[in-house]
Amino acid sequence: MLNRHIKSHSQYKKHMCTFCGKGFNDTFDLKRHTRTHTGVRPYKCEICSKAFTQRCSLEAHLRKIHGAALHFAYKQRRDKLYICEECGYATHSQEVLHLHLQDNHPSSTFLRKASKKMEMTLQKKQGEDQTENSTADEGSR
Incomplete structure (x- = not known):
């Protein structure tokens, strides 16, 4: 801030x-x-x-x-809303927004940005999954 x-x-x-x-x-x-x-x-x-x-x-x-x-606590997180800046379509899922952009606005600059964001999110999730799996493997030895 x-x-x-x-x-x-x-x-x-x-x-x-x-x-x-x-x-x-x-x-x-x-x-x-x-x-x-x-x-x-x-x-x-x-x-x-x-x-x-x-x-x-x-x-x-x-x-x-x-x-x-x-009544929201200070900095309380409300449900994230993903918004199509082309038409105003809104969803609570980043993946659904990405599909919406692909289907409805294939030449949109927002699609390119969303694709990069999705790629980073997937890489982050894969990294977290690998960390969890390696921790679980160590615990079973």
């Missing part, structure tokens, strides 16, 4: 918006900004169907408009 804040003061903007050219130091900020151009609003209110670009905006809406009491 501190690194992100420090980066925000940098004059050098590494990530540029392809729609308007505005620069950002953080990929998250660029993704959030890009939704203002694409109209992608993946966070939908289940009560009134109003949609938002960010989860925190939905949560604020639920509290202020519907009086919902949301």
Whole structure:
């Protein structure tokens, strides 16, 4: 969090918006900004169907408009939502999003990024599996 804040003061903007050219130091900020151009609003209110670009905006809406009491512990992890930045499709599975991109947006830059991310995730899982297997093998000796 501190690194992100420090980066925000940098004059050098590494990530540029392809729609308007505005620069950002953080990929998250660029993704959030890009939704203002694409109209992608993946966070939908289940009560009134109003949609938002960010989860925190939905949560604020639920509290202020519907009086919902949301109790999350500090930095509590809510279910991760994987979002197609092309059309707004949302899923709780990285693999399902990857398949969606392959089927519906094969020339998307988001597909290339998702493919790299999937590859890294699979490598990490394989490494964890190998560590677990070697630990189990040592225990059975």
